[in-house]
Amino acid sequence: MRLKTIAAFCSAAVLSVGGAWLAAGWIEARSAEVVNSKLIDGQHDWTSVTTDGLLVALGGEAPDEATRFRVVSAVGTVVDPDRIVDNMDVKPRERIEAPRFSVEMLRNGEGVSLIGLIPPMDEGEGIAAQLGDIAKGAQITDLLETANYPVPENWVEALEFSIEALRDLERSKISVSASQVEITAISDSPESKRRIEAQLARNVPSGVRLVLDISAPRPVITPFTLRFTLDAEGQASFDACSADTEDSKTRILRAASLTGTIESPDCAIGLGVPSPNWTKAVEVAMAGLKDMGGGSLTFSDADITMVALDTTSQGTFDRVVGEVDAALPDVFSMHAVLPEKVVVDGTGAEAAIEFVATRSPEGLVQLRGRLPDDSTEQIVGSFARAQFGTANVYLATRDDSSLPQNWSVRVLAALEALGSLESGSAVVQKDYVEIRGVSGEKTASDTISRTLADKLGEAENFEVNVRYDVMLDTTLNIPTPEECVSRINQILNASKIVFEPSSSEITEDAGRTIDKIAEIAKQCERVRMEIGGYTDSQGREEMNAALSQKRADAVRAALQGRRVLTGSITAKGYGETDPIADNDTAEGREANRRIEFKLLTDARAAATDKPEAETETPSE
Known part of the structure; x- marks a missing residue:
């Protein structure tokens, strides 16, 4: 009996355990099924679900804390919250990127407007405060916002450059970022446009891209x-060319190219065209000049002068002149000249019937040759002194009462033309005027041709041979030789060129200094300069001299590698000579290890070795 009871109890225990195990398994499976269904419905299928008896463990990586909380809450609606085990991780938050700082600055007659996002600035140093002096009582609309993030590289330099540009440009819009400054502005004239573009390009900070859109009104061309x-x-060549539209310019240049070989032709577009048929008249006259075999063609408004070559036959001259005159549009009238052979003496000597004016590069003007009488000499002398300066004019003319009646007008026109040149000469003869020289103005030939065409009337047989020299162009603000050396040494004073110890290898940080020097050196490629290398007094004197030479050569090679023409730059090592500080201290020795740029005068250049050719490799 007792055994049966024990067996019954054991059977009941087994059945209870088995039933409990089956029930727990069913509960686990059912819980997992219900929870997974809920998570899928909520689009949280990234969550993993594991069950352990009555416990429901949630795993996986939640995108953020709010999503993790929503998952726990959703699961809590289908199972008892006390049964939930939260094993979920939260995805690390990505670092918020700093915003892009930028400013739009607009200036016009009504005031200045500012809009954009900038780093915080100290009180009183804001952009609006800095622009207060240029507003001149007009309103400054400040819509700038600030964000407390690190200031990006080049931001301060770009902003300072843009503020200075806005001071100079009364009608402009400037967009500023750390990497780029975009300037849209209106200038008063083409010359002003060129000056503004050159000045901005020269002053833009290193590492900042400059985008310019400077417009200029069309000039009034008269005549x-x-x-x-x-x-x-x-x-073929143009001494002056005017057109009223782009289409007119294209047609005129095409007509010029059909007459012969012409290099880099250009034509100014402006207001003041005397007739809608200007382009047709030019095309007809150019075709006639080619048919004649050569010569010169001058349009002054609706008046045309065609001067044949002195080798042209009378028959050809008469035929071409008749055909051109018949084909010209109404309004235009032509005067044709078949000249005698012109011989220019150019000295104003006794035998030559001519007047000669010369202007030296230093500005000294000499007037020689023939004038009608003493009163004309006084007029010419007064005009020249007013034009070139009293102390710069030397007058050595003689009277000749047989000169043509319009001689004085021709002389004064030639002197006015000479005033457009930095140096050159003007020769006046009875039927011919010649102007030759060098100018820093691109439009000098146009200006001179316009002056002579306006002053000489029908007797317009003249020649203009003017060469443009970019180094003389004042609108480009090209530095003088002294300014070139001074600016380079200012850069070196702020950030010296450093080499690896006992080596001529330039350090990486010093490369940025050479980048800045190269920008200036490209504007000074005709300036004769010397790169001087110096060391401290440690070590043998011979070794220091050799090391300083290698370092000077390395700087010259680095400039050459940055596309600087170094034909006018020499490199010389001075070793430990000429110290600028005490070699007994570490600071003094550091100061003495240096690179200096010097301007080579004629005397110094004669004592300096000839610069190496561009293709040679400097010493290592």
Whole structure:
């Protein structure tokens, strides 16, 4: 009996345990099924679900804390919250990127407007405060917002550059970021446009890209002038060219190219065209000049002068002149000249019937040759002194009462033309005027041709041979030789060129200094300079001299590698000579290890070795 009871109890225990195990398994499976269904419905399928008896463990990586909380809450609606075990991780928050700082600055007659996002600035140093002096009582609309994030590289330099640009540009819009400054502005004239573009390009900070859109109104051209020459070999050139539209310019340049070989032709577009048929008249006259075999063609408004070559036959001259005159549009009238052979003496000597004015590069003007009488000499002298300066004029002319009646007008016109040159000469003869020289103005030939065409009337047989020299162009603000060396040494004073110890290898940080020097050196490629290398007094004197030479050579090579023409730059090592500080201290020795740039005068250049050719490799 007792055994049966024990067996019954054991059977009941087994059945209870088995039933409990089956029930727990069913509960686990059912819980997992219900929870997974709920998570899928809520689009949280990234969550993993594991069950352990009555416990429901949630795993996986939640995108953020709010999503993790929503998952726990959702699961709590289908199972008892006390049964939930939260094993979920939260995805690390990504670092919030700093915003892009930028400013839009707009200036016009009504005031200044500012809009954008900038780093915090100290009180009183804001952009609006800095621009207060240029507003001149007009309103400054400040819509700037600030964000407390690190200031990006080049931001301060770009902003300072833009503020200075806004001071100079009364009608402009400037967009500023740390990497780029975009300037849209209106200038008063084409010359002002060139000056502004050159000045901005020179002052833009290193590492900042400059985008310019400077517009200029079309100039009023008066008289509306075109001066075209064609020699016997088919070489053509413009001394002056005017057009009223882009289409007119294209047609005129095409007509010029059909007459002969012409290099880099250009034509100014402006207001003041005397007739809608200007372009047609130019095309007809150019075709006639080619048919004649060469010569010169001058348009001054609706008046045309065609001067043939002195080798042209009378028959050809008469035929071409008749055909051109018949084909010209109404309004235009032509005067044609078949000149005698012109011989220019250019000295104003006794035998030559001519007046000669010369202007040296230093500005000294000499007037020689013939004038009609003493009163004309006084007029010419007064005009020259007013034009070139009293102390710069030397007058050595003689009277000749047989000169043509319009001689004085021709002389004064030639002197006015000479005033457009930095140096050159003007020769006046009875039927011919010649202007030759160098100018820093791109439009000097146009200006001179327009002056002569306006002053000389129908007797317009003249020649203009003017060379443009970019180094003389004042609108480009090209530095003088002294300024070149001074600016380079200012850079070196702020950040010296450093080399690896006992080596001529330039350090990486010093490369940025050489980048800045190269920008200036490219504007000073004609300036004769010397790169001087110096060391401290430690070590043998011979070794220091050799090391300083290698370092000077390395700087020259680095500039050459940055596309600087170094033909006018020499490199010389001075070793431990000429110290600028005490070699007994570490600070003094550091100061003495240096690179200096010096301007080579004629005397110093004669004592300096000839610069190496561009293709040679400097010493290592």
